[in-house]
Amino acid sequence: MRFSAITLCLSLAAALVGAAPLPTRNIARRQIKLQEYADFQISGGVGGNAVKEANAVFVDPLAGKDLATIDEATLDAMSTMRSAAEDAETELFNPAIDAASGADATALSVGKTKNKVLKLTGLKQILLIKLAQAKADGSDTADIEAKLEDEETKLQNNIAADTKNAGKVSQAVV
Secondary structure (H helix, E strand, C coil), rough: CCCHHHHHHHHHHHHHHHHHHHCCCCCECCCCCCCCHHCCCCCCCCCCCHHHHHHHEEEEHHHHCHHHHHCCCCHHHHHHHHHHHHHHHHHHHHHHHCCCCCHHHHHHHHHHHHHHHHHHHHHHHHHHHHHHHHHHHHHCCHHHHHHHHHHHHHHHHHHHHHHCEEEECCCCCC
């Protein structure tokens, strides 16, 4: 009888332990998936909306998430996409603008400005994630903060230029 009672108690204890929720790490699941430039670019349409459009790509998907918990796959996707936007600026927009004239050159310039807002918004978000992770780890953040300040200045300049382009036709290059 004693053996049966002990076995029953052990079985009951094992069942209770098995039913207990497992501790989980507070890791934000990947919310930004790697996309081809043509699928996330914001350069078409009209000028003046670049902040909203860029935030939809790089900021809004992570809204409400603890940036210190963003996984490496998300950071890699964001970095690749930001690099694609930078490549589009130098390899697509610059030659297209040089070859165009008149209204076409203007529309391409408006698109290039929107693309710069996209690129810089991506970089700012990446830096904010790295800053949050460095703070969480207790690491020195001075370099990240300096880079963030520099990129924020560039972003604000391009947002101002996009605002001046409000309503103007914006041409994408893909």
